Amino acid sequence: MVIANNAIAQPCNYLLSGHVEDVDTNEKLVAATASIKETGKQIVTNEKGDFVFTALCAGEYTLLITHVSCDTVVKKIILTKDYHIDILMPHTRKVLGKVVVNAQKGTANTGFKKELSGRALEETKGLSLAEALSKINGITILQTGSTISKPVIHGLHSNRILTINNGVRQEGQQWGNEHAPEIDPFIADKLIVIKGVDELRYGSDAIGGVILVEAKPLRNKPGHAAEINNAYFANNRQYVFSGMFEQQLKKQPAFRFRVQGTYKKGANATTPNYRLNNTGSEEKNFSITTGWKKEKFNTEIFYSHFATKVGIFNGAHIGNLTDLLNAIVAKKPNDVFLGQNTYTIQRPYQDVSHDLLKSKSIFYSGEHKFTILLAGQFNHRKEFDIVRSSTNKNPQLDLSIYTITEDLSWEHQKINNFSGIAGVSMMQQDNSYNGRYFIPNYFAYSFGGYYIEKWSKHKWELQAGVRYDNKSINTTRLKFNADTINYDFNFSTFASSFNTVYKPTENWKLNTNISLASRAPYVNELLSDGIHHGTATYEKGDISLKPEHSINVSAGINYQHSSKNFSMDVLLYSNSINNFIYQQPMPNNPVLTIAGAFPLIAYKQTDAVLSGFDISALIKPLSALEWTSKFSFLYARNKILNDWLILMPANRLGNEITYNLKNGKKITNKYLSAEMMNVMQQNNVPSDANGKQDYKVPPAAYTLISMNASATMVVYKTSVTVSIGVRNLLNTAYRDYLNSMRYFTDEMGRNISIRLKIQL
């Protein structure tokens, strides 16, 4: 055991020592890795299971201990003098769980995984889930103004992405471009994007990838903790207040719980030259997690409520194609839609709520682990359009969807280098509408099963998996004369994936993957029938659509120099999607309505290919200075029409420099960072030869500069982190191709933010 013996405590001269044992066997754990998150230092325990960090400053540190056959242990330590800690690692369970590890640490990584956590996630506190995810290279956002955003992975979004909220597949009205994910980002401790074999656990239809919103595990130490996050954004006077309290009972340590809530309210946002009326938003969320953990049994109940009300810029109301063409000609919106600095939200707005109740139980039996996951979800989406009569209080679009899911899984421990998981999933869903027809009422039932095995030895890691799903949909549409129109559908979808990881040396990691996925058409693609006001088109579904089939081939190269002063990550991908469902303009069949003629856009199928690469590099020219550079490129073609695909994110280059200041006696984790993001113009858009799809050329390229500064203090044993940030520092007026408001308004101007995090 290493004990400090320096008599005079100097600043930055403290020792942090520790001893690691297996909790059950008391075996001293050799070669466990102890790392300090804040400094990045890593030490491997010696044959006695000991480690020691030297020359530490006073302050708060996060100590992570990992060992091949144990769960990771995280300890928060407030260092005011030399400190020793004994760590008991949870019992060995060599099952393949969610092995979430940071690739940069050079530890095992399964498939393709990109993660946002720690400091990078902290910098996004107060932003929406999609905005936070867009920090990850290769992920962009699809927006409706500044208040509605949804993530896009390698050009794909909505039904082609699965969002897994706390282990449960999020079921709302995710098909719409202006339907943002209904999740409070403050729940997340990590946001992870996965592609490859692990997708199969969640569905056969993850053509674009899977987003995991992972909460922090419940407290594993008797006592309690609380965290308060506040943020204020000057541009739209948005304030955010989020609080969390968690406890593990001292007398009954098996019982743990956490309560968490967020309140967020923003006023109208301003562009560099004008303020946009009715762009405010409000969000009220809370969640409760309770858990009971014994050695062989572990159960958790989670409930979350999400409610949001978001205004949509009222100068963007489009009655018909003439209106759209007029709006495109105008340099800026009319003054009657500008200039109000208020929190009031008027029509048009969305009012969306999402409730999730989940129960998850895990049983251990010998080398086997069984998980039962039951979840109920209720999503209620109301869209209030501009209406003729101010006495009309009804929403124009009103969709309620109830979903119940049952998932059972079995995992087995690593035997002869194999580990595996198999499971079955079932889902029952009921959707109903009120008001304007856009999609029908329906009942949907699905069942599916999957099996994944992983084999690893020495430098190799091979994984393979298969999944089958069957989905039945019974739809009912009510016609004006009380007749109904019923359609029934049944789709079988199959998916499989194979992944190889090869690590020739400690520095290199090569990863290749081939995945087959298939996605059944969604009801909006089959049966939508109506005017889409945002684009002034008449959208019509097609009941003869068949499932999409994708073959996705990816290759990853990861290099990390032994000094850790340089690392590089390259991902190449090519996703061929047969029967790709897209919207094709039908220029010869306009739909004549009382509001004028609307171009008809029909859902069609083609063969598409989306290829591209994401590349990122990290260089540390000095120990305190870090430069990260990332570039993402996408090439998306309609192979049958031999044309580009519409609404694909433009290529972009990001550069960020971070300077970590030396820790002081009282103030730690000080850093300054500056980021420059160059978004190119999207020139690869469909030609008018096959019918006009868009009426305005994509917006010009733009460059945004953002800055952040942060520091942590310990005040009365309480850790306080203050951060100041600014986005769009130069107050650049720009528009983005993936924002449907690009026809009408500029994007948000300079936005200065201040964040305060208090950990009690």
Added chain:
Amino acid sequence: MKKHLLKVAMGILISGALITSCKKETVEEPNEEEVITTMKLSFVPVGGGSTLTYQFKDADGPGGAAPIQDEIVLAPSKSYNVTVQILNEIKTPAEDITIEVAAEADAHRFYYEPTAGSNIVVSGLNNDANSVPVGITGTWATGAIATGKLKVTLRHFGGTPPGKAIGDLVNSPKSSTDIEVEFNTKIQ
């Protein structure tokens, strides 16, 4: 403490189960959304004569069956007092949406745009409370025998306040389109 929390947890579970189980299995009548099926123009000849009506009617609303549209046939060198009416004829009895437009006249405006050579002049549109035209009524004057087109547009001013002004053109960025119908016209 623990028991209390367990009770809370149980309560949540049960209420959750109730939420998910008390959904109704029947297909409810959806709250009907406003649909404009019909625009009707009534022509009362100045100085006597029988009233003429011409209409644009999309009986099942947007989509579905194609709308039916009349040709406006008027006598030469005559004046007509014209009233526009917009209806939702899906409901029985038909709902007269003109009443709502009149009630919120300061946020609405009908525009009448005859093509050159149609020999129709529209004037005398009625005003809202702010003395800005709303155009539910007006006078159509015909000239010599001709054929042409006339576009009727109802614009909705969505701002708060709507800010409708006399000079606002049909394509004013302050307003958006509720109705846009182009009639063929014939003076014979």
